[in-house]
Amino acid sequence: MAETIRVRERGQVLEFSFADLLRYAGPYSPGGVAVAFTVMQRAFGLLSANEPPQRRSVVVRTAFQGPGARDGFEMVTRAVTDGRYTVDLTLARPDRGRLLQSFVFQLGVGNLSATLLLRAGYVTGEFIDLAQKPQRTAGEENRLDELKAQLAERLLDAPVEDVYELL
Secondary structure, eight states: OOSEEEEEETTEEEEEEHHHHHHHHOTTOHHHHHHHHHHHHHHHHHHSTTSOOBGGGEEEEESOOOHHHHHHHHHHHOTTTTTOEEEOGGGOOGGGOTTTTTOEEEEEETTEEEEEEEOTTSSOHHHHHHHHOSSOOHHHHHHHHHHHHHHHHHHHHSOHHHHEEEO
C-alpha cells in the first residue's frame, strides 16, 4: 500500500498520509478515516493511474454514513465543501448482508468512475452492533474505540486490491 494519497491542485501535487487525515478528523473515527484513505487509494489507482487526479474533479457517492470517512474524503478532495460528496442510502446493498451493505463507494474522476465494495472479513458484527447502538455505556464506547482502531489496522495492513472489489 502506498504511504500517501496524491492529488493535483492549481499545478501543485498535494500528498496526504493516513496520519494527516486522522489529524484532520480527530481521534474519534480511525476506522472511517482508514476506509476513506484506502478507498481513494484503490479508486485513484484505477481512475488516474498515471498521475494524481485533479483534487476538485473527484466526486464521491456512498451509502456509508461514517463521519471519519466523510472527513477523510473532504481533506483530500474538498468534495464535501464543493458539494461533490453525497451520502446516498439507495446505494446500500442489503444483498451483501448487514456487515457490508453500507460499504459501497462510487468515485468519479473526470469522466471515469468506479464502484468499490468492501470485501468480507474486515468489518465485524460486534463493530456494526456497537456503532449502530444509539445509547452506549462508557464501557461500550471504549470497546467501540478499540474496534475502530482494529478496523483501521486491518484496512491499512492489506493491499487495497484485496480490500475492495470493483463492481
